[in-house]
Amino acid sequence: MELGPIWRAILRNKSSYALIALQIAVTMAIMVNAIAIIQERATQMARPSGTDEDNIITLTSVAFVPDADMRTMIDEDLALLRGMPGVRDAIATNSFPLRSGGWSMSLSTEPGPNSDGIGTAIYFSDEHAIETFGTNLVAGENFAADEITWNNREVSTWPATGILTRALAEELFPEETGSLVGKTVFINENDPVKIVGIVDRLQAPWNGWERVENSMLVPSRRDGEFQRYVIRTEPGMRDEMIPRIEAALAANKDRIIENVRSMTEVRERSYTGDSAMITMLTFIVSLLTVITGLGIVGLASFSVSRRTRQIGVRRALGATRPEIMRYFMIENFLISSVGIITGGILAVALNIYMVQEFALTPLAWYVVPIAMVILWLVGQAAVAGPARRASGISPSIATRSI
């Protein structure tokens, strides 16, 4: 290895290498933070909603019937849907996970206006909700059919039972080690709600909400003109069921059906911002990396041309072709390392700042090493061509050109 002389030669030509090292440093800093953001978004996007997304269809029904007929219409629709071959179950609800719109309330363990509330999404539905969403009841019981009430703007009494997600129940009773079924929480300051069941997971409609895992199923349906139907099909039948369901519901001309979407589509729409961010950052970082790579190719080519004579002399003095090649690879490795290490420090500093200012999650330990390896490989790949050319320079250059 000839690290020493190569390093000293670099130091004597600092100015010609400083710019590329700086470029590598900036690329490194941006790459690390971009990877961190991408990773954070990807982790968010990977969270399960708690529903059987592959087999769920959602739609909105907007009715034009007198309020008095609303309940009949909903019951008829649900009976129709639940009776269709290929449909496993269906509910009418005010919202569903990933919809980005819904209803939230605050729950506390003590009654009264002063108690600290914990936010949760509310899903008004019936005893078919657990089966339709495809979530799992992990403790307690489902609602009974005769427990389900109707609820609307005029009715202000709050149902006395609820099924909570495990995350919500545990946030309400952090100290409790025994079963939380049977406990009472308070909504609207003073209305008691008894926990009758706990499901393992059912996300709130807002994916960016810090309490996205908190939701409560309520045994009551609302009879407004806007209804959201959630339909779970038999496995694998979702796509073929969409037109059939649309056709079946279209028979009733007193309302329109809109926003017919698979849950997969709902998820994509819910995370469009995040996907766009990931695509953009990936593009920017790739572009930056390519530009840096090209910069390295350019500098290395220039460096090889400038040293044509010296390379011939080295060959005359006994350097083999691989040794000439290695010279440029090592030189690039050293220059890259300066940039990569500077950039790494810059990136970590930037991340610490962003963690403090914008509550970004701290870098995972492996992000900096990954970015380092990528840039080292890019550098070596970029310099390989010029280095190969250098190794082809004839030793006779030493006596020929002046």
Add this chain to the structure above:
Amino acid sequence: MLQMNNVSKIYRTDTVETHALREFSLKVEEGEFVSVTGPSGSGKTTFLNIAGLLEDLSSGTYELDGRDISKLNDRERSKVRNEKIGFIFQSFNLIPELNIFDNVDVPLRYRGFKAPERRKRIEESLELVGLASRLEHMPAQLSGGQQQRVAIARALAGEPRFLLADEPTGNLDTNMADSVMDLLGEINSTGTTIIMVTHELTLATRANRNIFVRDGSVSDGPGDLQLAAVAG
């Protein structure tokens, strides 16, 4: 030590073929100091490049130390250059971005010597050329004569048996040229075989033997004749 038989070298470009060497035959014994003279373009450098394994020959045979050079691959040729041959060039050819110490170090690193061994050889050879106090200097900080001495130290550090010099004094004034020639004389006296190309007949007379190259071949007679003329 060196034996060339009917060596030819043809440079081909799209339009012309240059016969730089034709039927070039020469034998040099161990310990000789041979000077090579001849008109410009006669093929002196070409001969030296082939002798030093810097270029391939087009036809003929070349044996160095009894080994047929044409049978060696690139790596083996590099090894022969590194271990057996020392080069001195007209334009010194020091590496501008390395200091004197690192310049002399270049062939020793390719040789694979360990650091203490290299340091010892570098210091000894720079001592020999009288530049032991300039280890940290850059080539540009030295005079031409000093640079050529460093180049000689670099050529000698590996203790080659064979020293090839192409116009080693071509870029130096008379005084410096003289001291370089003295140095070459000393080196030869320790048993190193030297082949030196030169334009200057006065310098050529310092050798044991002169060969005169014309049109790419060794021409018999005129070389010694010319030397005699200069001497007389």
